[in-house]
Amino acid sequence: MHYINKIAFNVVLIGLFCCGLNAQAGSYEDFFKAVQVDNVRTVQTLLQRGFDPNTVNPEGVPALMVAVREPSLKVAELLASWPQTRTEVRNAHDESPLMLAALKGFLPLVKKLVNNDADVNKPGWTPLHYAATGGHVPVIEFLLDESAYIDAESPNGTTPLMMAAMYGSPEAVKALIQAGADLTLKNQQGMTALDFAVRGQRANARELIETGLSRLAERQKRNQPVVHAPAVQPAAR
Structure with a gap:
């Protein structure tokens, strides 16, 4: 009986772990889909639940850079002002989100990036x-x-x-x-x-x-x- 209970306990643990992985994968997909379509409500909800704003997409591009590049301005401004966001990231051309925002003339975004320590x-x-x-x-x-x-x-x-x-x-x-x-x-x-x-x-x-x-x-x-x-x-x- 003790052996059977132990097996059952391990099965439950494995099930919870798999559910956690599935939820994490779902959050990842939801996050970057929301970033691309400028769905600021979904992004904010995920961030408030603890999702890392510095997560990179499958190409290795941080979410903030993706938002500026799209552009998804509402999401970009949210990420730029989020305290945990690293604003000093670079793309392959040594460009920062602040540089791309400055090139496009997005003044409100530029201000939020500078206020969050962009160089x-x-x-x-x-x-x-x-x-x-x-x-x-x-x-x-x-x-x-x-x-x-x-x-x-x-x-x-x-x-x-x-x-x-x-x-x-x-x-x-x-x-x-x-x-x-x-x-x-x-x-x-x-x-x-x-x-x-x-x-x-x-x-x-x-x-x-x-x-x-x-x-x-x-x-x-x-x-x-x-x-x-x-x-x-x-x-x-």
Whole structure:
């Protein structure tokens, strides 16, 4: 009888374990399906039950990155503000969720990510580069307010202003210039922001940068010390 009871007990344990695995598998599938379709209610319910927000999908991509990529903005904002979410994750191109959100101009999401410790000044390409590339002035201004380095250099020395000049918008170029971006920097190919604007055939960006360079030259000229010619001594008689 004791042996039979022991067997029965083990069967119950195995049954409970299998039920737990099935429930976990069901939660996993439900979670990522909800992430993809921006079903924030389901995601929130699973998180409140203890589901790990940092779980990766079958391709190894964290849920936050999936939500930003879709985009599933309501879910992305929920995950970005969830205390247990790791916001500093990277994809195969060394891009963070903050960079992708900045590129797309999702300001509310950008704010939630920064508030949950996303790195504004990550090494290499930065969120400010991506915001400038997308031409999103509100995101640019927010990142600068959060101490983003305005002249951050990519691995090849390209700055946010250069990216704005070639790919962004005139408004983004103007915002960076007014915030103090260095117009004279060169990347490893020897290209300045003006060169980027010319190559990208961005006439408005080119005009803004040329105007900025002219004003810079005028300021430098005014600040140069005045060299007086030596006084002419009257000829001796």
